[in-house]
Amino acid sequence: MNAYATPLTSAAARCPHPLLDNILDHLSLKNDAALAKALNIAPPRISKIRRGRMEVSAALLLRLHEVANIPVAELRRMVQDAQQMEPKPSN
Template identity: 50%
Template sequence: MNTTPTSVEPLSDKLTELATYDPNHLLDSLIDKLQLKNDAALSRALEVAPPVISKIRHRRLPVGASLLIRMHEISDLTIGELRGLMGDRRGKFRISDKQFKPKSEI
């Protein structure tokens, strides 16, 4: 059994490790601000399937950029405020340069 840590970890493990990351606070705050009853109503307001909200709550799915923008559109909270609600305190968000490289042809 190999016990050495690998440099490539699943995203869900990384999200679980982040002590300050709390998507539940973000989702609960949106439900309160929009005066919604529950996650199902929130999913309808955000125009996403209910399992998306569930996966975010259980930290199996991160809050993506498009969902964050949609939250901004329906709540009038700034992106910074929304990120703050979920515990993202980074000053800048950097995208890896690997994401901009074209895929090599097979």
């Protein structure tokens, strides 16, 4: 978590997502709104991804690669880590 986040107010603390958290740290951004601005996407999209309501698209992975200069393979690994953390729905 970056230096600006606090345990009580950070969206990352309430709903961790390895990909988003790593990108925030890598780009030294304060919050998800700053990340959305850096990626030139709507902030609700970040929120939906963080909460598991939206998948990380291939286009977003490429945008993350362009902005953060992180290899796509590493970004894909972070997405897989996030998917493993999601709770499985019970039947």
